Structures are given as C-alpha cells and as structure tokens.
Amino acid sequence: MQIVDRNSFDKLIDVLQARGFEVIGPIVRDGAVVYDRLQSASDLPIGWTDRQAPGAYRLIKQDHAAVFGYAVGPHSWKKFLLPPTHRLWRSRRSGQGFEITAAAEKTPRYAFIGVRACELQAIAVQDKVLLGGPFTEPTYKSRREAAFIVAVNCNEPGGNCFCVSMKTGPKVAGPFDLALTEVLQGNEHYFVVEAGSEKGRAVMADIPHRAAGTRQAEICEKLAAQAAAKMGRTLDTTHIKELLYRNLEHPRWDDVARRCLSCTNCTLVCPTCFCTTVEDATDLSGEHAERRRRWDSCFTMDFSYIHGGYIRPSVKARYRQWMTHKLASWIDQFGTSGCVGCGRCITWCPVGIDITAEAKAIRADEMSANPGQYISEFPTG
Ligand code: SF4
Ligand code: SF4
Numbered sequence: 446m447q448i449v450d451r452n453s454f455d456k457l458i459d460v461l462q463a464r465g466f467e468v469i470g471p472i473v474r475d476g477a478v479v480y481d482r483l484q485s486a487s488d489l490p491i492g493w494t495d496r497q498a499p500g501a502y503r504l505i506k507q508d509h510a511a512v513f514g515y516a517v518g519p520h521s522w523k524k525f526l527l528p529p530t531h532r533l534w535r536s537r538r539s540g541q542g543f544e545i546t547a548a549a550e551k552t553p554r555y556a557f558i559g560v561r562a563c564e565l566q567a568i569a570v571q572d573k574v575l576l577g578g579p580f581t582e583p584t585y586k587s588r589r590e591a592a593f594i595v596a597v598n599c600n601e602p603g604g605n606c607f608c609v610s611m612k613t614g615p616k617v618a619g620p621f622d623l624a625l626t627e628v629l630q631g632n633e634h635y636f637v638v639e640a641g642s643e644k645g646r647a648v649m650a651d652i653p654h655r656a657a658g659t660r661q662a663e664i665c666e667k668l669a670a671q672a673a674a675k676m677g678r679t680l681d682t683t684h685i686k687e688l689l690y691r692n693l694e695h696p697r698w699d700d701v702a703r704r705c706l707s708c709t710n711c712t713l714v715c716p717t718c719f720c721t722t723v724e725d726a727t728d729l730s731g732e733h734a735e736r737r738r739r740w741d742s743c744f745t746m747d748f749s750y751i752h753g754g755y756i757r758p759s760v761k762a763r764y765r766q767w768m769t770h771k772l773a774s775w776i777d778q779f780g781t782s783g784c785v786g787c788g789r790c791i792t793w794c795p796v797g798i799d800i801t802a803e804a805k806a807i808r809a810d811e812m813s814a815n816p817g818q819y820i821s822e823f824p825t826g
Contacts, residue, residue, distance in 0.1 A: 446637055446638065446639050446656075446657035446661065446662065446665075447637070447638045447640075447649060447654040447655065447657055448635050448636070448637060448638070448654060448655050448657045449635065449636045449638050449652055449653070449655070449658060450634075450635045450653070451512075451629070451634040451635055451636070452540065452638055453652060453653040453654070454486065454512070454578055455485065455486035455487075456652050456653065457483060457486075457558070457595070457648070457652055458486050458558070458650075459481055459485075460648055460652055461556040461558075461561035461593065462598045462649045462653075464648070465553060465554055466554050466555065466556035466593055467482060467553055467555055467556070468482065468483045468555075468556045468558060469481065469482055469483065469489050469522075469525060469527055469555050469556065469557050470483045470488070470489060470558035470559050471489060471513075471518070471558075471559045472488050472489070472490065473490045473493055473504065473517070475494075475781075476503075476504055477502060477504065477513045477518045477519055478490050478504070478518035478785070479495065479519065480520040480521045480522065480524065480525070480559075481582075483558065483816075486512075487776060489512050489558075489559075490511055490512075490514075490515055491510050491511070492506055492507050492508075492509065492510050492511065492514070492642050493505070493506060493514065494506070494507050494511070494514045494515050494601055495508075495515045495516055495518070495603060496604060497516060497603040497605045497606075497677065497788065497791075497792045497793070498604050498605065498792070498797070498801075499603040499791050499794065499797030499798070500520075500792070500793075500794055500795055500796060500797030501607065501792065501797070501800045502518070502789075502792050503769065508633070509629060510629075511600075511601075511627060511629050512596045512674075513559055513600070513625075514600065514601050514627075514629050515601065515603075515787075516561075516599065516601060516602055516603030517561055517563070517586075517603065517606075517787050517788070517789060518640035518826075519714050519732045519789065519792075520549075520565075520714075521564060521567060521641055521714070521715075521716035521789070522557055522560060522564060522572060522626075522716065523567070523568075523635070523716055523717075523718075523719075524809070525557070525588065525592075526568070526585050526588050526589055526592070527552075527571065527582070527584070527585050527719065527721075528584070528740060529740045530645060530737055530738070530739040530740075531548075531584060531737065531738045531739070532548045532735055532737050533547075533548055533723065533735075533736045533737065533738055534546060534547050534548055534735065534736050535548065535733065535734070535735045536559050536733065536734045536735065537732065537733055538731065538732045538733075539572065541732070542710065546818060548678070548688065550584060550587075551664070552588060552590060552591050553586040553591070554592075554593075555591065555592045555593070556592070556593040556594075556595065556700065557566065557586065557592060557594050557595060558595045558597075559597050560594050560595065560596045560597065560617075561596070561599055561614065561615075561617070561787075562596070562598065562599065562608060562613055562615055562616055562617040562618065563606075563608040563613045563614045563615075563785040563786055563787045564785075564787070565594070565613075565617055565618070565619070565620075565621060565717055566613040566614070566618075567588075567614055567716030567717050567785045567787065568594075568716075568718045568734065569781075570779070570781055570783065570785065571716075571717060572589065573721060573779045573780070574717075574719050574779060575719065576589070577779070580757075589645075589746075591751060591809045593622050593645075594620075594621045594622050594623075595621070595622065595623045595624075595625065596617040596618070596623070596624040596625070596641075597616060597624070597625045597626075597627065597671060598615065598616050598617055598619040598624065598625065598626045598627075598629060598665070598670050598672070600626075600668050600672055600823045601672070601675075602614075602672050602675050602676055602677060602678065602789075603617055603677055603788055603792070604677035604678075604779060605677050605678055605788030605789075605791040605792050605799075606676055606677050606678065606786065606787065606813050607676055607677070607678040607679055607680050607786040607788060607801055608676070608785065608786040608787070609673050609676050609679070609786070610676070610678075610679050610680040610684065610786055610801075611680065611782060611784060611785055612684060612786045613671040613786055614785075615669060615673055615676075615744075615788070616669040616672075616673075619641050620641060620642070621641045621642075621645070622640070622641055622642045622644050622645035622648070623638055623639070623640055623641065623648065623649065623712055624638070624639045624641060624646040625637070625638055626665045626668060626669075628661070628664055628665075628668070630664075636659050637661050637662075637664070637665050638654065640681065650678070653763030654692070660687060662746065677788065678788065678791070678799070678801045679801065680784075680786065680801040681801075681804075681805070681808060683783070684797075685772050685773065685804065686746070686772070686773040686776050686777070688804075688807065688808055688811065689768070689769045689772060689773040689804075689807070690769070690773055692807050693765065693769070693809070693810065695807050695810065697803060697806050697807050697810065698761045698764065698765045699761055700806075701761075701764050701798060701803055702759065702760040702761035702764055704796050704798055705760050705763075705796070705798055706795060706796060707744045707745075707760045707763060708744065708795060709742035709745060709758075709762075710790075710793045710794055710795065711744070711767070711789075711790035711793070711794055711798070711800075712742040712743060712744060712767065712790075713740060713742060713791040713792060714792075714793045715771075715787075715789060715790055716784050716785065716789070717771075717784070717785060718742070718783075720740070720741045720742065720743060720748070721737070721738045721739060721740055721741055722739060722741040722748070723736055723738050723739075724737050724738075724739065725744075726739075727737070737806070743757070743766055743770070743811075744762060744763050744764075744767065746758070749763075749766075755819060764798075768800060768804070769804060770783060770802075771783040771784045771800070772784055772804065791824075810817045
C-alpha cells in the first residue's frame with residue numbers, strides 16, 4: 446500500500462488523461478452527485494455529502510473537504526458500459542432493396558474514478574449476465590475490457606445502503622486497478638492506495654507517493670469497520686430465495702401494488718438491471734432507417750407483451766417479478782443475487798418503496814403465522 450497526499454491526488458486525473466483515458470467520475474449537477482466526464486480534480490464533489498431516505502435525496506455541504514464523502518447517487522457505471530441508447534445498424538435504400546451498415550464504434554477508453562464496493566459487485570454481476578453465457582454483448586465487452594477502475598472504500602454509507610447484508614461492501618474486494626481509502630483526520634488528508642493490477646502499478650509510478658505503514662493499514666481497517674456499522678438498512682438474506690418462492694401469492698404484493706406507480710425508476714437506477722429493447726425508425730423520405738437499442742424496464746406493460754397479450758398486466762405482477770428476480774430467480778439464473786445493496790431503488794422511488802421493507806414484511810408475516818414451525822421447516826440459518 447502507498448500514500449498519495451491530497452495535494453498530489455489531482456495528478457491521478459492528469460496521468461490517466463495523458464494515457465488516453467476519458468476520465469469519468471462524480472460531479473455535482475442538478476442537486477445530485479452524478480457520473481460524468483472530469484476535466485480536472487476540481488470537478489469532484491469536494492466537501493459534499495448526501496442524506497438519503499426512501500424517496501428522498503439531499504446534498505449537504507460539509508465543513509471539511511472530503512473528496513469522496515458522499516454515497517452513491519442516481520447514476521451507475523452501467524450508463525457507460527451498457528449505454529442507455531445505442532445504434533445497432535443503419536440502412537439506406539439501394540435499388541429494390543436496402544444496404545445495411547453495422548454500427549462501428551471506436552471503443553471509448555474510460556477510467557472510472559470513485560467506484561464503490563457495491564458498484565464493483567454490480568459490474569461483476571453484469572459481467573456474468575452479458576459476458577458469462579454462450580452469447581456475449583460486444584459493446585459491453587469492448588468497453589469493459591478497456592476500462593480502468595479506481596475504486597474507493599466507503600467512509601460515509603447512505604441512509605438506504607445495505608451492502609453489509611448483501612456481502613458486497615463497504616470495503617472493495619476487487620477486481621480493480623487502484624483502490625483508495627480517503628483519510629481526513631485533523632490536519633492530515635491523504636489517500637491510502639492499493640494497486641490491484643499491472644496497469645494500476647504503472648499509473649502509480651507516475652504519481653508522487655510514499656510507502657504506507659501499519660498505522661495507515663490500521664486506520665483503513667477502522668474506517669471500514671465504522672462504515673460497516675453505519676449501514677442505513679439491513680436485509681435478512683437467509684433462504685430469501687425459498688422465502689419469496691413460497692410467497693408468490695402473499696397479500697403484501699397487493700399492498701405494494703397499491704403504492705407502486707410502475708414508473709420504472711427503480712430499474713433504471715439499479716446498477717444490475719440489464720433489460721433492453723430495440724426500436725426501428727425511418728426518416729420521412731423512407732430512404733434511411735436505423736435500429737437502436739435502449740434500456741427497458743420490466744415495469745412497463747409493453748415489456749411483457751408476447752403476441753396477443755401481456756403476461757404481466759398488473760402492477761402487482763410487475764413488482765413481484767422485479768423483486769423476486771432480484772432476490773431469488775437471479776440466483777437460479779446467474780448464481781448470484783441480482784441486488785448489491787446500493788439502495789438506489791429505495792432513494793429514487795418517488796413513493797419511497799423499500800425492497801428491504803417489502804422482504805422484511807413477508808418474512809415477518811410468515812414467521813408469525815408459523816411460530817413453532819418456522820425454525821424447523823423454514824430454517825433461518
Ligand atoms: S435492487 Fe435496489 S438496492 Fe439492489 S442493486 Fe438494484 S437499485 Fe441497488
Ligand atoms: S417501486 Fe417505485 S420506482 Fe419502482 S416502479 Fe414502483 S413506484 Fe416506480
């Protein structure tokens with residue numbers, strides 16, 4: 446491990462830019478921390494933190510200058526790896542037919558700065574979905590392979606975070622190129638840096654640094670433990686797949702359907718949701734057409750339209766599909782939970798629906814209905 450002093454930290458962005466990366470990181474825009482292109486370190490959300498609750502997000506200026514003193518905002522890195530809209534091909538009328546031109550993309554070389562532990566796990570989940578099967582998604586693959594990842598350990602989890610429950614944080618567990626822990630104590634402000642790849646070590650060689658000692662290692666462990674103790678939420682994941690499969694007709698689905706607006710926000714902010722649709726468009730002359738892929742959501746009616754009808758016509762069916770996919774059938778499909786505990790779906794739900802509260806309500810109801818049976822028949826761990 447090495448130490449990079451705060452006044453040398455800005456060099457990280459310069460070094461990555463000099464190596465040809467488009468540096469993407471957190472900035473403050475429209476009252477939120479979002480991810481966008483960084484020109485320099487002064488673009489970072491220095492001194493900002495956030496307060497998050499179900500359906501609520503506020504930025505607050507602090508009286509100190511922490512660079513990464515906020516929790517995750519509405520954006521996730523999937524915006525860059527699996528873009529919200531993407532042209533697949535173009536066509537042009539030619540004689541009696543059409544000429545089709547596949548969209549050729551010059552792969553952007555992104556350097557992501559500020560990737561949290563839960564977000565690293567979300568990228569790993571999308572890797573399984575988009576690269577782990579017999580068919581791989583080529584845009585995602587090339588962008589993913591070209592990316593440089595600077596992860597950051599969380600010191601200030603948000604009010605809706607539950608990464609400890611999902612075993613995805615708050616300490617990053619790789620793979621990353623560099624991982625930072627920001628230390629701001631008294632007059633000391635520095636970053637403890639761990640290189641996780643050859644690329645990371647090469648970048649560190651260009652940034653002024655000094656060796657970290659046992660004191661810094663102990664400080665990092667203490668900060669991680671403090672962050673783990675400050676989780677805004679918890680989710681009991683014990684046999685959660687079986688719990689949800691046993692309760693597909695639970696009245697709680699009717700209850701949540703009365704609150705859910707089916708607005709799609711939860712899926713769009715979720716860093717693991719990957720569903721897309723394709724749309725064709727022509728110009729008015731009929732000479733040109735193109736096919737675009739764009740993010741879609743299981744909360745729309747059209748998403749489940751199969752010739753002749755919708756297989757999930759009610760909000761109840763759509764919410765149940767989403768939550769049971771995240772926490773149960775995802776495990777059957779991909780061998781991992783589809784939820785990394787980032788809390789975005791709770792914060793950005795306009796009516797504050799909380800996936801942890803919904804799961805908790807079903808579990809509590811089952812436990813109270815089967816007080817004697819629960820331990821033996823439905824073991825909790
Ligand atoms: S389901 Fe919600 S808490 Fe889980 S990863 Fe998606 S947005 Fe985050
Ligand atoms: S749970 Fe909330 S964010 Fe998701 S579709 Fe329903 S109202 Fe929208």
